[in-house]
Amino acid sequence: MERYPPIADHGLVGDLQTAALVSSQGVIDWFAAPRFDSPSIFASLLDHDGGGHFLLAPEHPEGTWRQLYYPDTGVVVTRFMSPDGVGEIIDYMPVLPGPTASDRHSLVRIVRSVRGTVRFRLVCRPRFDYARATHELDLTPDTATFRAPGTTAFLQSTIPLERDEQDVRGAITLNGGESAAAVFTVCAPGGEAPPPPTTERITEELWENIAFWHGWVRTSRYHGRWTDMVHRSAITLKLLTYAPTGAPVAAATMGLPEQVGGERNWDYRYTWVRDGSLSVRALLDLGFVEEAARFTRWLGDRLSAREGPDDEPLQIMYRVDGDPHLTEEILEHFEGYRGSYPVRAGNAASDQLQLDIYGEALYALAEGREIGEQTGYHGWKALAGTLDWLVDSWDRPDEGIWETRGGRQDFTYSRVMCWAAFDRGLRLAATFRRPADTVRWTQARDAILEQVMERGWNDKEQALVQHYGGDVLDASLLLAPRVGFIAPRSPGWLNTLDAMDRVLVSDSLVYRYDPQASPDGLRGSEGTFSLCTFLYVDALARAGRLPQARYTFEKMQTYANHVGLFAEEIGPSGEQLGNFPQAFTHLSLIMAATTLDEALDGPHH
Missing domain, CATH: 1.50.10.10 (Glycosyltransferase)
Structure with missing residues (x-):
C-alpha cells in the first residue's frame, strides 16, 4: 500500500448523499458518512498511519494496474494483471432512492479472478470521527461489527474474516471466474446488519446501479x-x-x-x-x-x-x-x-x-x-x-x-x-x-x-x-x-x-x-x-x-x-x-x- 498515492490516483464512488475515493491499487483512503460533510471513517489520505483505510487487493501486487469507470456510470473497475492471473475489483455505492436522507450507506466491493489464480487480501481499519473516537469490534466468521460513539458499521464478506486487534483482515484465493464480495455499511447506533451478501444479490444490485446511471445519462x-x-x-x-x-x-x-x-x-x-x-x-x-x-x-x-x-x-x-x-x-x-x-x-x-x-x-x-x-x-x-x-x-x-x-x-x-x-x-x-x-x-x-x-x-x-x-x-x-x-x-x-x-x-x-x-x-x-x-x-x-x-x-x-x-x-x-x-x-x-x-x-x- 503506497504511503500517499497521488491525489489524482483515484476514482470516485457515491450514493448521492456521500462519496468515497478508491485508489488505483484497491484502497478506500477517503470516506465520510452519513453525509459528505460528516466526520471521516477512512482518511489515510490525510494521515497514512492513523486515518484509517479499507484495502482489498491482490496479496502480491507486483504487476500492472489499470483503473476505469464502467462506461457512463459511477462504478469503478480496478484491474490487476500479472503472469499468474488477472484480478478485478469492482467498487460502487448503491444509489439511494428518492429525496429522503438516509443513515445507512454501503460501500460494495467485488473481487474476482478474470483469468488464472489470484489471491486477494482484505484489511479494514475504520477510524471514526476523524480518528478521534475509539471503537469496539464484534466478529463472526462473515460479519464484523464496529461500534463507535454515534455510529455503527458492519463489514460483511464472503471472504473469511479474522480479528487484527480492533480491526479485521482476511484473504481468499480465487481461480478463473470465481468471485467474492465485501460490503461495508454505516448506520446509526443500534442499527441492524443488512442481509449477508450473496453472489446473486450483489450481481443484481450491480446491474441495477449500472442501469440507473445509463438511464440518467440518456x-x-x-x-x-x-x-x-x-x-x-x-x-x-x-x-x-x-x-x-x-x-x-x-x-x-x-x-x-x-x-x-x-x-x-x-x-x-x-x-x-x-x-x-x-x-x-x-x-x-x-x-x-x-x-x-x-x-x-x-x-x-x-x-x-x-x-x-x-x-x-x-x-x-x-x-x-x-x-x-x-x-x-x-x-x-x-x-x-x-x-x-x-x-x-x-x-x-x-x-x-x-x-x-x-x-x-x-x-x-x-x-x-x-x-x-x-x-x-x-x-x-x-x-x-x-x-x-x-x-x-x-x-x-x-x-x-x-x-x-x-x-x-x-x-x-x-x-x-x-x-x-x-x-x-x-x-x-x-x-x-x-x-x-x-x-x-x-x-x-x-x-x-x-x-x-x-x-x-x-x-x-x-x-x-x-x-x-x-x-x-x-x-x-x-x-x-x-x-x-x-x-x-x-x-x-x-x-x-x-x-x-x-x-x-x-x-x-x-x-x-x-x-x-x-x-x-x-x-x-x-x-x-x-x-x-x-x-x-x-x-x-x-x-x-x-x-x-x-x-x-x-x-x-x-x-x-x-x-x-x-x-x-x-x-x-x-x-x-x-x-x-x-x-x-x-x-x-x-x-x-x-x-x-x-x-x-x-x-x-
Missing part, C-alpha cells in the same frame, strides 16, 4: 465533440450533489493541499452559492432541468430564511442541508497529505463578505423559464428584497471570489457580478411581470458599469484588473463576457484577454492571479487553477479565437486523471493538487465544451 441532450468528457463531468457533478436537498458540494474531500507541504488546505465538502449557481447553467446546457431546478429551490429557501431587512441575505456557503454553521477547527493529530499541515475541518471563510454571490445567484434563477416560473410570490418577494438590499450594499470592499485572507478590497469581479444581479433581476421582473423597484435597480446597474470601466481599468496593463487602484490581473473576470457585462469582441475585452495571456497563462494553463503580486494573507504558492483554464476556453471561443480555444480545451483534457477527473489545480509538474474531484472544474468543463461546440458549429467557422 436524458442528456449533449451530442457535441467531447461526449465522453462532458458526460463524465456530468456524472461527477451528480455524484457530488446531496440528493435530499439538491445542493452540490464543492468537492468530495477536505484538507488536500494546493501546494504539497503548504498551509492552503481547506474543507470543500460544503455548498457554495457561487459554485452551485454556476452548475445550474452547466446542467441546463445538458438538459438536466430537474437537477438545476432543485438547486434553485434550495437557493430560494436560503433567501427566504433571511431574518431581517438589514441582515446579509446570503452566506457564501452552507452545509448541504442549509445549516449556516461551519465552524473551522484544526485536526492537530493528522499530519496531512504528505505532511501538508494543518488539516482543517469546517471553513471559516463562510463568514466572509463576497458580494459576487448575488450575481451568480440571480444568474442561476434567470437561466431558464422552467426555473423562473417556479419562483412564486413569496419567493419573488425574498428575491426582490435581496436586490433592494444590494442597491445600498454593492459599493463596499469585500474579500472577493478567491476567499483571500489578506483584507477587503474593491474587487472588480465582485462589482461585475453585482451588475449581473441587477441585470438579471430586471429581466425576471419584466418576464414574469413582478413588482420591483426597477428605477433603483436600473440606476445601480448603470452606476456599477460606469464605475468598473473607470476604476477597474488599468491604463498601463490595458486591461480590467483584480481590484480598483491595482495592476494585478485576475482570471475570475473571464466570466464578464459570459454574463453580458462586456461584449466578448470589444477592443477593451480583447486587450484584457491579451494581457491575461501574457501574465496568467502558462502553456495553455491559467493561474487565477499571482499571489506574490497580490498578497492573499497565506504563505506559499499554488498551481494553475483548472476552473480558470476552462473559463479561458469559454472566453476565447466567445472572442472568436477558435483555434486557440480548441487547442487549450483539448490540451487541458490531457491533464485529467486516468478516469477523467480533475482536482482543483495543476502543479508545476503536471500533478493534480487540491481537493478532489472538484465540482467547479467539471461544471466549467461543461460550460466550455458547449460554448466551443456552438462556436465551431457557427456559420462563420
